[in-house]
Amino acid sequence: MFEVDVLVNWRRHEKWFAIVLLLVSAMFFHVRAFVGINIGTHVSNLPPASNVVSMLKLYKITHVRLYDADAQLLKALANSSIEVMVGVTNEEVLKLGKSPSAAAAWINKNVALYIPAINITAIAVGSEVLTSIPNAGPFLIRAMKYLHKALVAANLNLQVKVSTPQSMDVVLTSFPPSTATFNSSLNSTIYPLLQFLKTTKSYYMLNVYPYYGYMKGNGIFPLDYALLRPLSINRRIVDPNTLLHYTNMFDAMLDATYHSIKSLNFSDIPIVVTESGWPWSGGANETYATKKNAEIYVNNLISRVLNGSGPPSEPTNPVNAYVYELFSEDQKPGPMSEKNWGVLLTNGSAIYRLSLISSSVTGSSSVVYCVAKDGADPGKLQSGLNWACGQGGANCSAIQPGQTCFLPDNVVNHASYAYNDYYQKMQGNGGTCDFEGTATLTNTNPSHGSCVYIGSANAGGGNTDGGASVPAPSLSPGPFSSFRSSSSKLKAQLFHFLLSSMLLSASFLL
Numbered sequence: 001m002f003e004v005d006v007l008v009n010w011r012r013h014e015k016w017f018a019i020v021l022l023l024v025s026a027m028f029f030h031v032r033a034f035v036g037i038n039i040g041t042h043v044s045n046l047p048p049a050s051n052v053v054s055m056l057k058l059y060k061i062t063h064v065r066l067y068d069a070d071a072q073l074l075k076a077l078a079n080s081s082i083e084v085m086v087g088v089t090n091e092e093v094l095k096l097g098k099s100p101s102a103a104a105a106w107i108n109k110n111v112a113l114y115i116p117a118i119n120i121t122a123i124a125v126g127s128e129v130l131t132s133i134p135n136a137g138p139f140l141i142r143a144m145k146y147l148h149k150a151l152v153a154a155n156l157n158l159q160v161k162v163s164t165p166q167s168m169d170v171v172l173t174s175f176p177p178s179t180a181t182f183n184s185s186l187n188s189t190i191y192p193l194l195q196f197l198k199t200t201k202s203y204y205m206l207n208v209y210p211y212y213g214y215m216k217g218n219g220i221f222p223l224d225y226a227l228l229r230p231l232s233i234n235r236r237i238v239d240p241n242t243l244l245h246y247t248n249m250f251d252a253m254l255d256a257t258y259h260s261i262k263s264l265n266f267s268d269i270p271i272v273v274t275e276s277g278w279p280w281s282g283g284a285n286e287t288y289a290t291k292k293n294a295e296i297y298v299n300n301l302i303s304r305v306l307n308g309s310g311p312p313s314e315p316t317n318p319v320n321a322y323v324y325e326l327f328s329e330d331q332k333p334g335p336m337s338e339k340n341w342g343v344l345l346t347n348g349s350a351i352y353r354l355s356l357i358s359s360s361v362t363g364s365s366s367v368v369y370c371v372a373k374d375g376a377d378p379g380k381l382q383s384g385l386n387w388a389c390g391q392g393g394a395n396c397s398a399i400q401p402g403q404t405c406f407l408p409d410n411v412v413n414h415a416s417y418a419y420n421d422y423y424q425k426m427q428g429n430g431g432t433c434d435f436e437g438t439a440t441l442t443n444t445n446p447s448h449g450s451c452v453y454i455g456s457a458n459a460g461g462g463n464t465d466g467g468a469s470v471p472a473p474s475l476s477p478g479p480f481s482s483f484r485s486s487s488s489k490l491k492a493q494l495f496h497f498l499l500s501s502m503l504l505s506a507s508f509l510l
Contacts, residue, residue: 033308033318035301036063036083037343038275041070042329045346048404049076051452052326055348056082058455065124065274065322069110078117085122085274085322086110088143090133093126096146097139103146104153112154123147124205124274125164130186137189140164141196148200163197165205165274168213168253170260176239177246177255177313181263194266206257207275208321210249210297214288225249227278227293228300244312250276250304251311258313270317276301277324280351282337289337295352298323298343347447368441369455370423370433371416377438381415384435388418395421398451405451415439416446417453424454 039052047055049072056064057080065085066073077084088096088106096103111120125147126133129140144162151157170190174180182190197204214226224231228248237246239255246252254271261269278297282289301321310317328342328351343351372381389396398405399414407413419439423431433439447453 033305034063034320035305036065036085036320036322037061038065038067038322038325039073040067040325040327040329040332042331043327043346044330046327047346047348047452048398049073051348051404053077053080053082054452054454055326055344056080058348059344063320063322064326067124067127069106074110074114074118078114081119083119083121085124086120087124088126088147090126090129090136093129093133093136093143094139096125097136097141097143100146100149103143104150107147107150107154107156111151111160112156115156115159120160122161122163125162127165128167128169128207129164130189131167131169134186137186141189141192144193144196148196157200161202162200163202163205163272164193165207167207168209168257171256174213174253174256175237176241177244177252177259178239178241180256180259182260187264191264194261194264194269197269198266203270203272204257204261205274206254206271207324208250208253208273209276210253211278211288213249213253221249223288223293227296228304229296239312242313246312248300248304250301254311254319255313258311271319273305273319273321275324276321277341277343279337279340280328280342281340283335286335286337289340291352294341295354298352299354348452349445349447368443369446369453370420370439371442371446372412372419373438373440376412378411380436380438381411384438385411385415385418388415388422388435392418392422393425394418417451420446420453 037056046052049070052073053076061082063083063085064077065087067087068089069086074084074086092106096106111123114120125144126136126140129136144164148157148162151160151162168174170182170186171180172183194204196202210226210228214221214223221237222231222235224235225237225247226249228250231247233245237252238244239246244255246255254273257271261267278294279286279289280291280294301323305319305321308318309315310319323343325341326344327346328340330339332338343354345351372384388394396414396418397403399417400406405413405417415435415438419433419435423433423439425431427433433441445453445455
């Protein structure tokens, strides 16, 4: 009789258990793709770190990759909720690969020191080390192992993954993807690399550049194929071995890498694209480096990643990608195109239209700023400036002598900056843009040079003048989308809650 009751009760709750297990599975195993951005620092007139972070927030960028562990940027990213990938420079790889204590010191200084104020989720060890410094392979693997060991000691290994970005050059002939393999001369490094990624549940970091693939192809592939533009069925590239159709070079490069990984008998190692972009300007012989092509590629890349699908051979494995890059690194050596990959000017303005980034904003939202009115009484402006920087609590450090917003040195400029800083901070608490009639709201971005004004969304239009309505851009799918989070504490809390609920239900069966 007892066995019958248990069986009946189990069937009664079986559906409930299935629902709970489905929820657990969805929370822990479903990955929503994201688009992040790289931040290089070989930039003339690089804005202060605080301004860079303000731009990230304004453009709703949720994930960034730093090429090193820049202390100023890391401090500015504190409490921003932006997920951060920090980098070990190529110069540091040899040092860390020789000394476990050096690797532990690096973790303590550049990772553990900032957690939990900064959501550091990954360490990129070097950049394309296997193709730029081939003899450093053994040191690269040891550096990764030493860094991971230090993370384990600091109890951070579940939150922070360790990997190393590679270029497509480590793969031999990448088409058709099904025949792609790693360069066998690198296998003595790549095999232990894949073993490490598999053991630590990390991911393969890949830099994907269809721009270079198209240039090297010498017209074999159509430009639209490289730009991720839709291709008609009769123009799609077909892998003769798998019969999979490829509509763009980005997916083909991903699959070539997945097949290369499988050729060494590894599976379930996801790929994260650590760099991808298109130059917007180049030299006389770089005719495809144009703003038009850069605009098309970057917008199509964002759309491609955020649709949540994988490449043809891994359709259920979403790909995350970091756009290369936030600012153009004009101080880098090489051809003209190397210096022109950024999506923003250093004053925060977009270099080209980012329509797909803006499309997630709904309604009539626009970015507004609070500035001094034209023709306002200078005496009243000075009084308003004094109040904003004093009792109003505005941060006026940027308009001090020698700072980024000091020039032009006049009361209108200084009052505009102070008014805007006050308004952006206090509007949610009843603060207004009035200052005895000397201030007004505008959609025109008053930023200039390296002086960046922070704006905010204004859904109703309100008191604005001048300039066209500017959509608030975003590199995220929207405010209601869920992103992949590496916060082990949050996952643990959710798991324990659901597990407790399951155990509580199970007690009814007894």
